[in-house]
Amino acid sequence: MDKPVTTPVTPATPARITVSDTPQLRPTRPSDMLEPVRVSRGSAAGTWTEYLVLFLRIMAAVSMIKGIYHWSQVLGIGARHDEGFETHTIAWQTATVFFAVLDLVAAVGLWLAAAWGAVVWLTSVISMAAVELFFPAVYGGSVFIVLIEAMLLGTYLYLAIAAARERP
Numbered sequence: 090m091d092k093p094v095t096t097p098v099t100p101a102t103p104a105r106i107t108v109s110d111t112p113q114l115r116p117t118r119p120s121d122m123l124e125p126v127r128v129s130r131g132s133a134a135g136t137w138t139e140y141l142v143l144f145l146r147i148m149a150a151v152s153m154i155k156g157i158y159h160w161s162q163v164l165g166i167g168a169r170h171d172e173g174f175e176t177h178t179i180a181w182q183t184a185t186v187f188f189a190v191l192d193l194v195a196a197v198g199l200w201l202a203a204a205w206g207a208v209v210w211l212t213s214v215i216s217m218a219a220v221e222l223f224f225p226a227v228y229g230g231s232v233f234i235v236l237i238e239a240m241l242l243g244t245y246l247y248l249a250i251a252a253a254r255e256r257p
Contacts, residue, residue, distance in 0.1 A: 137251035142202050144248050148210060148241070149199035156192035159185050180227045184220055188213065207245070214238045 162185050165173045174182060191213045198206015218238040220227050228234075 137248060137255045141248040141252040144244065145199045145202050145207070148245075149196045149206075152192045152196035152199060152210060152213065156189055156196060159189035159192060163189055178226075180224065184224075184227050188217065191216070207249075211242070211245075214242050 161167060163174050168174075174185070177185075191209060195206060195210040195213050198209050200206070215238075218235045221229075221231055221234045221238075224230075
């Protein structure tokens, strides 16, 4: 029988440690090796991984707000009768529905600090920058939005690389 052995929780070991005789499953597919970012309880304060997780959580909140904003546009919340969803161009409607779905999915993945969440968020960031830059008729072509998206992308890449370097 597998009987877990636990150590008492002390200030030096705040997390519970469990040892088992059960063999660990080995990954069989490349996708099995993708694991979410984890912060250990015993790590020193201010590690790059903690900063990365904090950034991902902040971006999850921002993505949630963006997704809710886009859904409010789709549903016509706060819009006058002559400014509803159906009065906009097909390109605007398509982009708005695309970002309404993508931003909410990204928010969930980012909050979980899962690898797929970062991929969906990166897709959203790059897509928004591309729409603003290459299709200015859709949302107005704001260079400010493109710069903000590029800054967020650069921040993520910097934190992800720094967090990867700190792990052995």
